[in-house]
Amino acid sequence: MTSTAVPPPTLTRLPVYARVLDELVRRGVVTASSVELAAAAGVEPAQLRRDLSHLGSYGKRGVGYDVAELRAHVRGALGVGRRRGVVVVGVGNLGRAVASYAGLVPRGFEVVALVDVDPAVVGTTVAGVEVADLAELPRLVVERDVSLAVLTVPGGAAQDALDAVAASGVRSVLSFAPRALSVPDGVALRSVDVAAELQILSYYLPPV
Amino acid sequence: MTSTAVPPPTLTRLPVYARVLDELVRRGVVTASSVELAAAAGVEPAQLRRDLSHLGSYGKRGVGYDVAELRAHVRGALGVGRRRGVVVVGVGNLGRAVASYAGLVPRGFEVVALVDVDPAVVGTTVAGVEVADLAELPRLVVERDVSLAVLTVPGGAAQDALDAVAASGVRSVLSFAPRALSVPDGVALRSVDVAAELQILSYYLPPV
């Protein structure tokens, strides 16, 4: 099976596999079976084999997978081959935390721009990047080769922020705002809602 | 259909419905149909009706749903009827952002404890709460009635942190660490991985 579209559930697991393969490369492991990889990733072996089959046929029967080769293919499928510029929209506590997050660089992401609408924040420097006004966004996106946006604005500002980043040419957006957003054409949006995650976990707590 | 187990996909949508219903209550809306609710939540009407049917039968045919009543049932199903104490484990940038996040209180969550292992951080105050040593966790969980933990520790410390919160009696955990974690018995774990989200979004970017 060659690279036709990857099913969404598989896509969400690819970063996990990429992380596992990174670790194996770091430890100098050359070959790994689906059983070993699946155990490290926390999935079933059949699931992992099916997932990988959507990318191509990179294993050897009786042997397993070449770790370095497989990692290259997983990375290739995710499009994380090269550095990606990220703009953080909304420089509050969460925006600052994202801008300072050390886990991005090793995965190929670099926060190259920060924007906000608050004059008290614009002009300050966070994680080595000067905060610009939201109006500068279209220019920054072009000049600094921004591929992705992270929205860390209050819920009420999220739709405007999404429209603004879309208008400036960014097509992939990660939102932390607790809102259902109307997604402009051609834009890929993923959302993380911390309060919602806690509410989901509350379901499993013993009742009152 | 009465409240047997709620399917996981439905469970992830309930917080969205809760938010929509909050907004309608705020605007003084008394009744809403599945079509209206679904549009506000960004799902299909049939999906919403099926989801709600897992909670019980609270609509009136020809009329729709009583907004206040439905909200009470959704909240009840999520177990967000009353305030829940939260401990934040790991007081770095992200931990501070979570502790300061204004979106938690309106949804019934209160950060009542912060712990870290770094002596430079222990003893400082963040968002009105003094940071304690990780060793204090079992005592704090009991004394401050902690129901949920948020792990904002480096990846390498995540498994230990999870084991520690589980040992101290917390059964619901939200982790921000980019690791596959082995989950202790009886613990519900959800994970948010910001770098993984960006990698998933990278898939949709134009190739190199």
Added chain:
DNA sequence: GTTTGTGAACCGATTCACAGCA
């Protein structure tokens, strides 16, 4: 008339189990 709640059909992902290859 309107709208819910739900069987039934559909669709897609997961899992099984084994043929095929190293």
Added chain:
DNA sequence: TGCTGTGAATCGGTTCACAAAC
């Protein structure tokens, strides 16, 4: 022999479409 890749079976969620209820 050992392990992959994948048809086939299975499982579960989504969507359709309509009878029942208001």
